[in-house]
Amino acid sequence: MKKCRRCGVDVEESLANCPLCGAHVNEQQSPSIYDYPELHITTPKQRLWQWSMFVSLFAIAVCVVVNIIVNRTVSWSIHALFGIILPWICVARPLRLKFNVRKHVSWGFLGVIALLIYLNGWINKFSEPWFFWLGAPIAVLVWQTVLELLCIFDKKSRADYEMALSKLCVISLVCIGISFAWLKECTWGWYVCAARGAVDVIALVIFERNYYFSQLKRRLHI
Numbered sequence: 001m002k003k004c005r006r007c008g009v010d011v012e013e014s015l016a017n018c019p020l021c022g023a024h025v026n027e028q029q030s031p032s033i034y035d036y037p038e039l040h041i042t043t044p045k046q047r048l049w050q051w052s053m054f055v056s057l058f059a060i061a062v063c064v065v066v067n068i069i070v071n072r073t074v075s076w077s078i079h080a081l082f083g084i085i086l087p088w089i090c091v092a093r094p095l096r097l098k099f100n101v102r103k104h105v106s107w108g109f110l111g112v113i114a115l116l117i118y119l120n121g122w123i124n125k126f127s128e129p130w131f132f133w134l135g136a137p138i139a140v141l142v143w144q145t146v147l148e149l150l151c152i153f154d155k156k157s158r159a160d161y162e163m164a165l166s167k168l169c170v171i172s173l174v175c176i177g178i179s180f181a182w183l184k185e186c187t188w189g190w191y192v193c194a195a196r197g198a199v200d201v202i203a204l205v206i207f208e209r210n211y212y213f214s215q216l217k218r219r220l221h222i
Contacts, residue, residue: 009221019218056084082118086111101150102160109143133179137189144168144196159215162204166216169197 002011004018011018060081067077116135120126144165151161172193179186204212 019221056088060084079122086115100157101154102147102157102164105143105146105150106164109139109146112139129183132175133183133187133189136175137187137193140168140172140193141189141196144193144200148200159211162208162212162215163219165197165200165204169194169201172197 002013003009004011004021004023006023007018007021009018009020017024060077063077063080064074067074113131113136116131116139120129120131120135147161147165147168151158151165154161172190175190176186176194179190
């Protein structure tokens, strides 16, 4: 096995190009007298992220310390902790990874599901896990709808949306198994999510068979 010089994945000896990034794995970078060591320069954007992280961690620490000193518990500081972490889940991470519609959408819905889990635990201590059998399936259904629309209108990133729809189908099937293992039953929500995901995958197999399977092989390094 060879390693790709660009992304570092293992590549079979018979292949001349990396199946992931397409780089020529047989190319060797020739040494040059003009090669200079890399300089790590902190940009204003990087400094902004560093200061934002510092302020967030400082605010969390202050809330926890004040809560412990005043109430001898961490009762209300948990709400402040979640309120600071949630924007980082929904907004900061996708922006940190450069602007990408799919990442923004995905992390946004993950933030919504995290908020539902938090509210369920705060309201009834998960005595009735409505976040799992009602809230999360509705969020996934909306998530699937948004990805389907983006797959239709944003043709440049079509492969990313198709893979995301396939993942949501698998996640829905896994959640059905978790429902039977945890709740001993499964509500309609996850059945609808799994059925809709199956329809998406079947449609991709029928109408874009070659393209869809080529993308699957590329992502799975087959």
